[in-house]
Amino acid sequence: MSRPKVAFFDFTSCEGCQLTVVDTLQTHPELLDAVEIVQFREAMTEKGEDYQIAFVEGSCARKSDEERLARIRQQAQIVVALGACAHLGGINAIRNRLPLEAVVNCVYNENGDWSETHPYGRPRLSDRLINVEPTAKPIEAIITVDAILPGCPIDREEFARVTRQLLQGSQPRVPDYPLCVECKFKENVCLFQRGQVCLGPVIRAGCGAICPTYGESCEGCRGPISNPNMDSMQSVLAEAGLTADDLLSRFSMFGTYQMMKLE
Amino acid sequence: MSLRVISMDAMGRFVASSRSEYRVVGPKPLHGQYIFGDVESPDDLHLNYTQTVIPPKKYLFPQREELLRFKSGDGEIEPVFDAPPTILLGLHTCDLHAIRLLDRVFSSGHVDQHYRRRRDNTLVISIECLRPCSRHSFCKSMGTLSATDAFDLHLTDLGAEYTVDVGSEAGEALLAKHAKTRRATDDDYQRLNTALAQKWPHFPYRLDFDVSELPSLMRTSYNSPLWKDLGERCLACGSCTNVCPTCYCFNVQDEVDFALSAGRRVRIWDSCQLDEFATIAGGHNFRKTRAERQRHRFLRKGQYQTDAFGLLGCVGCGRCAQACLAHITPVDTFNTLHHERSGGAARPKGGAA
Numbered sequence: 001m002s003r004p005k006v007a008f009f010d011f012t013s014c015e016g017c018q019l020t021v022v023d024t025l026q027t028h029p030e031l032l033d034a035v036e037i038v039q040f041r042e043a044m045t046e047k048g049e050d051y052q053i054a055f056v057e058g059s060c061a062r063k064s065d066e067e068r069l070a071r072i073r074q075q076a077q078i079v080v081a082l083g084a085c086a087h088l089g090g091i092n093a094i095r096n097r098l099p100l101e102a103v104v105n106c107v108y109n110e111n112g113d114w115s116e117t118h119p120y121g122r123p124r125l126s127d128r129l130i131n132v133e134p135t136a137k138p139i140e141a142i143i144t145v146d147a148i149l150p151g152c153p154i155d156r157e158e159f160a161r162v163t164r165q166l167l168q169g170s171q172p173r174v175p176d177y178p179l180c181v182e183c184k185f186k187e188n189v190c191l192f193q194r195g196q197v198c199l200g201p202v203i204r205a206g207c208g209a210i211c212p213t214y215g216e217s218c219e220g221c222r223g224p225i226s227n228p229n230m231d232s233m234q235s236v237l238a239e240a241g242l243t244a245d246d247l248l249s250r251f252s253m254f255g256t257y258q259m260m261k262l263e
Numbered sequence: 264m265s266l267r268v269i270s271m272d273a274m275g276r277f278v279a280s281s282r283s284e285y286r287v288v289g290p291k292p293l294h295g296q297y298i299f300g301d302v303e304s305p306d307d308l309h310l311n312y313t314q315t316v317i318p319p320k321k322y323l324f325p326q327r328e329e330l331l332r333f334k335s336g337d338g339e340i341e342p343v344f345d346a347p348p349t350i351l352l353g354l355h356t357c358d359l360h361a362i363r364l365l366d367r368v369f370s371s372g373h374v375d376q377h378y379r380r381r382r383d384n385t386l387v388i389s390i391e392c393l394r395p396c397s398r399h400s401f402c403k404s405m406g407t408l409s410a411t412d413a414f415d416l417h418l419t420d421l422g423a424e425y426t427v428d429v430g431s432e433a434g435e436a437l438l439a440k441h442a443k444t445r446r447a448t449d450d451d452y453q454r455l456n457t458a459l460a461q462k463w464p465h466f467p468y469r470l471d472f473d474v475s476e477l478p479s480l481m482r483t484s485y486n487s488p489l490w491k492d493l494g495e496r497c498l499a500c501g502s503c504t505n506v507c508p509t510c511y512c513f514n515v516q517d518e519v520d521f522a523l524s525a526g527r528r529v530r531i532w533d534s535c536q537l538d539e540f541a542t543i544a545g546g547h548n549f550r551k552t553r554a555e556r557q558r559h560r561f562l563r564k565g566q567y568q569t570d571a572f573g574l575l576g577c578v579g580c581g582r583c584a585q586a587c588l589a590h591i592t593p594v595d596t597f598n599t600l601h602h603e604r605s606g607g608a609a610r611p612k613g614g615a616a
């Protein structure tokens with residue numbers, strides 16, 4: 001059996017999901033016997049353009065990204081969104097509510113107009129923003145996506161499982177039920193019982209409820225389940241003392257793009 | 264069978280000694296609640312405990328369990344059994360009643376070999392509840408506040424000693440081998456009777472009707488407007504069923520290796536409250552709405568299990584009420600249906616007695 005050719009691509013992201021892939025290749029070396037990796041900037045120098053499966057990390061945030069995504073879509077039989085940035089827009093989309101100049105000021109302060117580390121010296125702000133899209137988007141806003149690997153970063157076991165399912169020729173399935181399921185399997189004491197809050201009841205399981213397991217609220221990096229009961233979730237959070245603003249900022253961390261679509 | 268007495272100290276030595284032959288599991292504190300876990304030493308004993316997050320059912324029917332391994336080439340299939348000799352120590356009587364139901368469910372018709380193997384290798388030591396475990400429990404209303412015949416040994420705390428009710432030959436042999444006990448005297452019987460008589464007034468009745476009416480109440484409640492209300496509040500998070508000692512729905516999945524040559528079949532707890540639960544081949548979902556799923560859940564608890572196995576599907580442990588962030592509880596649900604039917608005034612929501 002010839003091994004399917006696989007390529008990894010990165011857009012606007014922190015590369016943490018690719019790092020998790022590198023990590024997975026070490027814990028599951030069988031993967032390397034099952035596929036042939038032809039392009040993976042984070043791990044190798046070769047850049048093969050002949051591939052069947054494309055894993056795409058990062059949000060679409062620059063004007064040039066759309067064309068690059070379209071080329072990937074044209075070549076690949078299967079496109080997988082790798083991680084929250086590609087799947088949801090994620091952290092990058094937090095900026096979508098503000099004008100770009102305000103975002104630059106917020107991140108770089110009054111020094112926003114120059115950067116010592118910029119390769120071309122100190123280009124003017126307006127020049128540097130020329131290629132930046134006003135909204136960061138999930139890749140499915142641009143191209144059809146065949147499978148998702150949610151999470152910030154992705155879950156190592158889920159990456160291995162989804163890859164196995166792709167090799168088997170079946171449609172990969174990631175959970176579409178709330179995080180609370182896995183949280184209860186782990187027998188955690190619910191954070192709401194401990195005076196904290198959590199987004200678990202509307203967020204997609206699959207990470208093993210890792211944040212509540214360590215006593216932290218789920219922030220929703222895997223995105224909402226397909227049929228969340230948002231009204232009831234809002235009452236639950238309001239009862240726990242969250243104001244409407246708190247609510248908005250909780251859901252904004254990874255869900256700004258989705259919330260703005262609903263507004 | 265017979266009644267024996269064991270001192271607190273002897274209890275600790277009993278656990279230490281049993282560990283040479285058995286995995287001993289019992290309640291352990293965690294963030295203000297309890298969970299069942301391995302009792303490593305007598306210091307780990309917390310028999311005076313409140314409700315655990317999930318029931319001890321997990322030792323008979325684990326959250327995730329490997330059923331068999333297969334090879335695709337020669338079609339070789341090998342069942343996997345992981346059933347170490349185990350002592351479930353300190354079960355409350357509601358959980359004991361739940362195991363009685365699970366025993367019937369998994370042993371009728373097509374016997375579940377995995378459940379059976381674990382159950383046969385398990386000794387159950389239950390303990391009498393002398394005070395309510397939580398404001399959510401309603402065991403007295405459900406008739407589960409005293410022991411049923413599923414135990415091997417049953418303890419009652421008399422202060423410095425426990426009485427030990429011996430319920431099976433296996434339990435008797437365990438005591439003989441690992442514990443220092445004495446035969447109960449007339450005085451011990453007297454003290455036991457006093458403790459039992461004194462406990463009942465501490466427990467409220469929380470159902471507004473007699474539990475023997477529950478199956479018939481559910482039979483006429485299919486079209487109640489309550490289901491729509493519950494459906495609007497329900498988050499479809501599955502917590503209520505995942506913490507329930509009598510729920511036993513599961514999903515079976517095959518996991519293959521990268522070379523696609525071998526794999527394993529696992530079963531994982533499932534929940535009738537999840538969106539995808541009732542989706543069958545072709546994508547049709549025969550319980551699409553949360554309202555339909557809530558109705559299904561409560562009909563199972565109050566009627567279907569009695570029809571099929573002769574026992575109620577709810578033992579009143581209150582775990583689901585504690586876990587539900589939307590405050591959907593069996594007590595409120597059953598009482599509301601009762602008042603709808605009898606035309607009386609419904610009690611206020613959250614109706615703790």
Ligand code: SF4
Nearest residue numbers: 180183190191198200
């Ligand atoms: S801690 Fe969060 S995920 Fe866990 S049960 Fe509570 S709400 Fe659900």
Ligand code: SF4
Nearest residue numbers: 207211218219220221
């Ligand atoms: S618990 Fe929530 S925030 Fe944490 S990894 Fe899982 S989905 Fe992401």
Ligand code: SF4
Nearest residue numbers: 497498500501503587
């Ligand atoms: S715990 Fe409550 S919210 Fe969650 S599925 Fe059960 S009834 Fe619905």
Ligand code: SF4
Nearest residue numbers: 507577578580581583
């Ligand atoms: S339905 Fe709720 S109260 Fe009844 S046995 Fe299950 S968890 Fe306990």
Ligand code: SF4
Nearest residue numbers: 355357392396400402
């Ligand atoms: S529900 Fe009743 S029987 Fe069960 S632990 Fe609580 S007090 Fe004991």
